[in-house]
Amino acid sequence: MARYFTLPATEELVELYADDVxxxxxxxxxxxxxxxxxxxxxxxxxxxxxxxxxxxCPPKYWLMSIAKNVCKDYLKSAWxxxxxxxxxxxxxxxxxxxxxxxxxxxxxxxxxxxxxxxMYFDSLDPEGELWDAINALPDAYKDVILFxxxxxxxxxxxxxxxxxxxxxxxxxxxxxxxMLSRFEKRRERDQEALxxxxx
Amino acid sequence: MKDRFDxxxxxxxxxxxxxxxxxxxLIARTLQRLAEEQAEKEDxxxxxxxxxxxxxxxxxxxxxxxxxxxxxxxxxxxxxxxLATIGGAVLIASQxxxxxxxxxxxxxxxxxxxxxxxxxxxxSSPAGSAQLLRTEPERGPMPRKPMDNASYYxxxxxxxxxxRELPKV
Numbered sequence: 406m407a408r409y410f411t412l413p414a415t416e417e418l419v420e421l422y423a424d425d426v427x428x429x430x431x432x433x434x435x436x437x438x439x440x441x442x443x444x445x446x447x448x449x450x451x452x453x454x455x456x457x458x459x460x461x462c463p464p465k466y467w468l469m470s471i472a473k474n475v476c477k478d479y480l481k482s483a484w485x486x487x488x489x490x491x492x493x494x495x496x497x498x499x500x501x502x503x504x505x506x507x508x509x510x511x512x513x514x515x516x517x518x519x520x521x522x523x524m525y526f527d528s529l530d531p532e533g534e535l536w537d538a539i540n541a542l543p544d545a546y547k548d549v550i551l552f553x554x555x556x557x558x559x560x561x562x563x564x565x566x567x568x569x570x571x572x573x574x575x576x577x578x579x580x581x582x583x584m585l586s587r588f589e590k591r592r593e594r595d596q597e598a599l600x601x602x603x604x
Numbered sequence: 605m606k607d608r609f610d611x612x613x614x615x616x617x618x619x620x621x622x623x624x625x626x627x628x629x630l631i632a633r634t635l636q637r638l639a640e641e642q643a644e645k646e647d648x649x650x651x652x653x654x655x656x657x658x659x660x661x662x663x664x665x666x667x668x669x670x671x672x673x674x675x676x677x678x679x680x681x682x683x684x685x686x687l688a689t690i691g692g693a694v695l696i697a698s699q700x701x702x703x704x705x706x707x708x709x710x711x712x713x714x715x716x717x718x719x720x721x722x723x724x725x726x727x728s729s730p731a732g733s734a735q736l737l738r739t740e741p742e743r744g745p746m747p748r749k750p751m752d753n754a755s756y757y758x759x760x761x762x763x764x765x766x767x768r769e770l771p772k773v
Contacts, residue, residue: 423626555617
C-alpha cells in the first residue's frame, strides 16, 4: 500500500522547504536575484494549486516540481529571453553568472539525436567545471539529474514526480551521465596535458 | 567507475547547491506576500471578482490629468471659434467698405455722363437723344477680340521690358 503524505500549512512549508526551493530556482535560473523572484512565485502557486496535491510523494518533491515549472516559465517568458540574450552578449566578453556558471545556448533544445550531444559539447567551455557541464545539459536531462543527485530519489519516484515513465527516466539519466562523463574525461585529459606541459 | 562518477555528481550538487540558503528577509517577504494572496483568496465578498490593487492617489491624479486635458481642448476650441468670428467680421467689414467706395465712384460718374448726354439729347432733338442713347457704353463685360500675332508680340515686348532688371548705377 502506497504511503500517503499530507501537506502542512503554507507558512510551515515556507519555513521547512525554503532552502530546497531556492536551490532549485538557482539551479534552473543561475541568478540569485531571479531565483528569489521565482521563489516567491513558487509559494504563490502552491497556495493556488494546494488542492491538486495528490499525497503520493513527500511535499518537498512536490514543491521542487512546482519550482522547476515556475523556473521554466521564467525562462520561456519574453523578458527572460531578452535578459538571456543580453547575458549571452556579456558572456562573449568573458562574464559569468552568480554561481560562476556560463550558461550555454542551445542547451534547452530537444533531447533526442546525436546533434544535441554535439551541440552540447560545442557550447561547453573545455576549461569549465563539471557544474558548467551540468548546467548546460538539455532541460529534460537537468530535471532527472536534479532529482537523482540532489533529491536522491530512485527512478520510480522521479517518474512519478515528473509524470514520465520509468524507462524514460532511466534512459535520460543514462544519456546525461554519458555526456557528463565524456566532458569530465576530456577535462581530465586536458588537465593532464597541461600538467605535463608545465613540467 | 560508474559509482565513483555518481558520487562525484552528488558531491557537486552538495557543494554548489548546499551553500545556498534562503535569508530571513526573503522568507519574511514571501510570507507577507502569501498573507496578501491568501486574504484576497479567502475574502467572501471578492468571490468571482478580479481584484486589482489600484492606489487611490493614482485614481485622483488620473482624474485631474483628464480634467486638465479636457479643459485644454475646450480652450483650444473656444480660441479657434473666436478667431474664426474675428476673421469673418473683418472680411465682412472689408467687403462692405469695398462696396461703399468703389461702386459709388463708378456709379456717380457713369450717371453724371449719361444724365448729361440725355439732357443734351433732349435739348436738341428726340432723334439726337436716341442716337446719344445708342452710343451709351454698354454694361457688362466687353467681348474680347482675338489677339493677332503682332499685338501678342507687342504685349510680350512690353512685359519683357518690365521683366528686365534695371541697370545698377
